[in-house]
Amino acid sequence: MQPNQIDLERIQQAAHLMARLWSDEPSKHDQHACNKWRAADPDNEKAWQCLIQAQAHFGDAPKETIQIIARSRKMSRRHVLSLMGLSAGGLFFAGGYIHNWSISSHASYYKNLATATGEVRSFPLSDINKLVMNTKTTLAMPTEHQFKLDDGEFFLDVSQATPYQIETMDGTISFHQGKLNIRRTDDITRVSVFSGQNVQLIGKQMHNPLSIKPGESISFNTLNTSRISNTDPNTIGWVTGKLVAQRMPLTDFIHELSRYRKGIVRVAPELRQLAVTGVFSIDNTDQILQQLQASLPINIYQLTPYWVNVTAS
Structure with missing residues (x-):
């Protein structure tokens, strides 16, 4: 509107x-x-x-x-x-990162990095290049311009052209400048390019590299790739401390929410027909569950602080 x-x-x-x-x-x-x-x-x-x-x-x-x-x-x-937060041109997605970054001493590179469940951290790579790590992420930097992602997700904001190489269990990604999000969960790597230069990627068993441009996103494993799709800015809401959903099936939303919460969150499969729209602060998952129960026909059963069942009301 x-x-x-x-x-x-x-x-x-x-x-x-x-x-x-x-x-x-x-x-x-x-x-x-x-x-x-x-x-x-x-x-x-x-x-x-x-x-x-x-x-x-x-x-x-x-x-x-x-x-x-x-x-x-x-x-x-x-x-x-x-x-x-409305501009003359309508709604716009919030820029800027979360303010409660935990920033280590300014260094040219970091050996081994990890975030705990629910933790989002930022690291300066230079005066203007930044790395932001999402929840439950294990990442290493063997050299100043090389990343090895074991599991999890990170966002790169590279204003000054720098040749970065990113390795996951599935293959290698080459990146020079712009805004890039890399996620490896559920045994697949997803690359989303939001701005800057084209990105090259190749699976470990692929014969030829693939190029994707800003505004494009793709998933791949060692041998195959998905079809190229448009990037979705909602998927990087976590960089600003938010979980953003627009008509997201409830089961998918709960799956995302569980990444930020210790323990187990189970949701009845039939609740996939319910959709979630909203912007939620990831630093309080209990409150998110309360908001869902208040706005949808569901019940939240918290058996223990680490075991939650979501069922139809």
């Missing part, structure tokens, strides 16, 4: 409902009231989605910002748009 189409009264109504759902103890009445309001008018749903997307700009305190909008009936249009 463009700013000149935003009905601020509906935005405030949506914020009021969202603040209730994001309270410490949302009730089923709150959930029913929210669903009823969204279904009553297509413009209500547009306002809700507009607010959901704008959460990417709320920093570390989305609930507080939503409550500010919800409380005020006298805010100017300009003030509301400012709080929501």
Whole structure:
């Protein structure tokens, strides 16, 4: 929705409902009231989605910002748009990285790096080149320009052209400049190029390398590749400390959420038909589970802090 189409009264109504759902103890009445309001008018749903997307700009305190909008009936249009992070051209994805980086001493390269479950860390590679590691990632830098990814995910932001070589169990990726995300989970490597120069990759049993350009993403193993697809900026929301979903099947969302949580999270397969849309802070997975239960027809059973079952209500 463009700013000149935003009905601020509906935005405030949506914020009021969202603040209730994001309270410490949302009730089923709150959930029913929210669903009823969204279904009553297509413009209500547009306002809700507009607010959901704008959460990417709320920093570390989305609930507080939503409550500010919800409380005020006298805010100017300009003030509301400012709080929501809207530009004259509409919504935009938040740039910048999470502020609570744990940065080691500035070094030309790092030997062995690892992140714990739920941990996101950043390392400077030079004055302007940066490496950000996602949860449960094991990475080594044998040399200044070489990476070996055993498992997990990392993001490279390379402003100054530098010849980097990245190795995984599946093959080798050559990268020089731009923004690149590499993920190796479930025995497959996924490469997403968001900007900069073309990237070359080759599986260990492939005969010829493959080139992908900015805006493209591909998965590969030692022998085969998937079809090239468009990059999805939602997949790197973790760089800003967010888990971003847009009509994501609930089972897929829970799978992603489980990467940031110690223990086991099981979800009933039939819940795949439910979809999740929103921007969630990955530093509080308990709160995310509460938000899901408040907004979807599901039950969250926490048998222990390390064992959670998600079932239909």
